[in-house]
């Protein structure tokens with residue numbers, strides 16, 4: 001996709017914020033525990049390569065991604081840290097992962113058998129590192145029962161000429177909830193499943209950001225640190241207490257491209273859904289739903305010169321309109337996420353308005369928006 005480099009609209013990524021978040025996390029992890037920063041979906045929209053560089057400097061010891069392609073992007077950029085693909089990779093591509101020293105997630109014995117066939121077809125001195133996923137209650141990936149896990153470990157052991165049992169892990173569905181019941185249920189299941197693992201692999205990991213922040217006692221020697229890297233609270237606003245400060249790294253700004261006085265009674269935008277109640281100053285902002293500013297954001301207030309300005313009319317593909325308190329010059333900054341004057345809009349504010357979570361908001365910004373690193 002073409003990046004809009006010649007338009008005044010950008011995601012501004014604060015590198016210091018990412019550095020501090022990872023450094024703080026590092027200082028709060030136990031000795032001997034690895035911190036893998038999660039870089040899936042282009043580093044939650046922040047730029048995977050740029051975030052990896054900062055995370056590395058701040059003490060991250062590895063990376064997690066969702067797709068094999070995302071892992072290859074990091075390897076091709078020269079990162080030598082361990083990388084784990086959290087999604088399921090087609091066994092057809094197992095040799096690619098092995099040859100780039102990328103660890104893969106495994107959810108079934110059939111996968112191990114199919115991958116072994118591919119690996120043997122392209123012989124190599126090196127082994128493919130695999131992590132067995134345990135489904136303790138997330139219902140997404142992983143072994144659910146002790147006997148199937150036991151069988152998989154047996155198959156894995158028999159295939160030790162092509163694969164290495166490097167890790168085992170689970171994922172909690174409610175680590176970001178103030179109610180611990182389901183978390184404890186999953187943790188019990190995890191311990192029951194782990195009871196059949198005779199020899200613990202190098203990495204045993206259970207913690208996403210929320211687990212690392214609020215369930216410190218959890219066992220494991222690696223953290224999959226995602227959303228908190230980017231300075232966002234995994235619970236949104238449900239749990240406000242954090243063991244250390246995290247700073248949001250992303251803001252979204254654009255410059256006004258047009259300002260005009262609209263006479264009372266004139267309407268704005270597709271569907272003429274907004275009609276000026278008076279003579280009103282209306283500004284046009286050069287981002288739209290093709291950039292990841294959803295149409296549902298109509299009515300949400302953005303900031304100009306430290307003042308709230310509502311989005312009037314429907315958000316278009318490339319632009320939206322706002323009601324201004326007075327006339328402003330061409331290029332005046334509009335803050336959609338970030339600070340303006342003494343006010344702030346967070347990704348959680350946007351998420352709340354849209355009825356979603358901050359994760360979806362930040363991942364939704366398209367590649368057309370340029371990323372500016374400060």
Ligand SMILES: *Cc1c(COP(=O)(O)O)cnc(C)c1O
Nearest residue numbers: 038086171208209224225226227
């Ligand atoms: C995305 C993901 C994470 C990171 O979660 P955050 O809530 O962003 O910290 C960790 N583990 C798995 C399996 C994931 O898919």
